[in-house]
Amino acid sequence: FDRHLEDDYVDFYYERNLPVLLSREGPRVAKGDVNGDGLEDLYIGGAREQAGQLYLQKGDGSFQKSAQPLFEQFRAFEDVAVLFFDTDRDGDLDLFLGAGGNNVRPGEREIQHRLYKNDGRGGFSLEPRAFPPNSMNISVAAAYDYDGDGDEDLFVGGRSVPYVYGQLPRSYLYQNNGQGVFSEVDSPVLYALGMVTGAVWTDVTGDNKKELVVAGEWMAPRVFSVANGGLKELHGTGLSEFYGWWQSLAVADLNGDGKEDLVLGNIGENFYLRPTTENPVRLWVRDFDGNGTADGFLTRTVGGRDLPVFLKREVTDQFPWLKKDNLRHSDYAKKSIQELFGPEALKGAASLPFTFPSSIIALNIGKGKFSAQPLPVRGQLSSINAICTVDVNGDGSLDLITGGNLFTFPPQFGRLDASYGDLFVNNGKGAFTWMPNASSGIHVRGEVKDIVEIKAGVGVRLLIAQNNEAPVLYHMK
Missing domain, CATH: 2.130.10.10 (YVTN repeat-like/Quinoprotein amine dehydrogenase)
Incomplete structure (x- = not known):
């Protein structure tokens, strides 16, 4: 491939x-x-x-x-x-x-x-x-x-x-x-x-x-x-x-x-x-700067207040007019979105939790x-x-094979890279146990985007597709 x-x-x-x-x-x-x-x-x-x-x-x-x-x-x-x-x-x-x-x-x-x-x-x-x-x-x-x-x-x-x-x-x-x-x-x-x-x-x-x-x-x-x-x-x-x-x-x-x-x-x-139900992360969407295009603004809830997720430099690059407030970084970190933009600016804003x-x-x-x-x-x-x-094990119950990882967050977020591809074995009642990778035989370090079961020859194979990598084909024993 x-x-x-x-x-x-x-x-x-x-x-x-x-x-x-x-x-x-x-x-x-x-x-x-x-x-x-x-x-x-x-x-x-x-x-x-x-x-x-x-x-x-x-x-x-x-x-x-x-x-x-x-x-x-x-x-x-x-x-x-x-x-x-x-x-x-x-x-x-x-x-x-x-x-x-x-x-x-x-x-x-x-x-x-x-x-x-x-x-x-x-x-x-x-x-x-x-x-x-x-x-x-x-x-x-x-x-x-x-x-x-x-x-x-x-x-x-x-x-x-x-x-x-x-x-x-x-x-x-x-x-x-x-x-x-x-x-x-x-x-x-x-x-x-x-x-x-x-x-x-x-x-x-x-x-x-x-x-x-x-x-x-x-x-x-x-x-x-x-x-x-x-x-x-x-x-x-x-x-x-x-x-x-x-x-x-x-x-x-x-x-x-x-x-x-x-x-x-x-x-x-x-x-x-x-996030939790009590302390959600929110994406606020509105044309905050009046240029005709909607803007997204990410907040996290701390003590009942919606505080910005991104650092001051990133936010003032997006909204240069905030620079006129001459906020120190320590002051910015304590400002809620309501205090940064004012309550009027949030009227009509969508809030996605x-x-x-x-x-x-x-x-x-x-x-x-x-x-x-x-x-x-x-x-x-x-x-x-x-x-x-x-x-996977022929017991008549469907098991789960999953793939993950996301590498493309901003540096502030780090990256998600702890998945090597996982097999979860079903007990027949819908409860699952993880099988170590050394036993499952699955070891995929990239960003997995799709997994497909294929009937190939006399057996079954799994194709695991990764971003910016060649697909990996596994034979199921």
């Missing part, structure tokens, strides 16, 4: 006091049999100016790169949402690609959605009419026939508004006309759904219809049912108080009761910011209600960016 080659774009140069880079969220991986030979193939997305690659599986379980001239034509797109699904009911898998990178503005071509139609033999061509010309940093795509007409429709999750961190991006629900041409469904809950990082369609209520489960940064996990041709939020799920920096989401029946449970990967308890950093299992207790429990301590030492549910 080719190495992922991250570009050198640095968001911090263009967005002041951004808490983490959003330009380095790939590669993501899609799997499916694209050429009809019964073997699972792989698409691995590239970074900006690096074309994604299609790898066809051979009979011995190895993979061979498939030449696709079309992919090179779109190398300027940084694909962070990749999905194989049959859009036109012709029996083969087409390829949806959604771009991010946080380096082009909304409306520009390089972050528009794309659909590549499959000729049935693994050759792809662009369907230019597939989507309206929507363009936004996105993170995930999930297909489901929500309207019951026999073809797969599509949810696309908005990750962020380029250059305006904290302003909530639009997400999209697309209705398929049966021929792979999608029209946008006008559903108000999608206008500012959140900074989405994970989404999945699954039946959490037991009514034999799938709901949409969504997680993201600065939000609690949310569940939506299909109603009146759009989406309606379900309340009382037991998840509404967990305002996290959610990085990943997976679904599986973890305790064998026939109900779909959730695994939610968060930023972890080893993070520089350690972060109260819960732990990664969790959410067991479905029926009718769309969940009981949450944290993953073992080893699962809290870093972020969890990717989750794979697979029965």
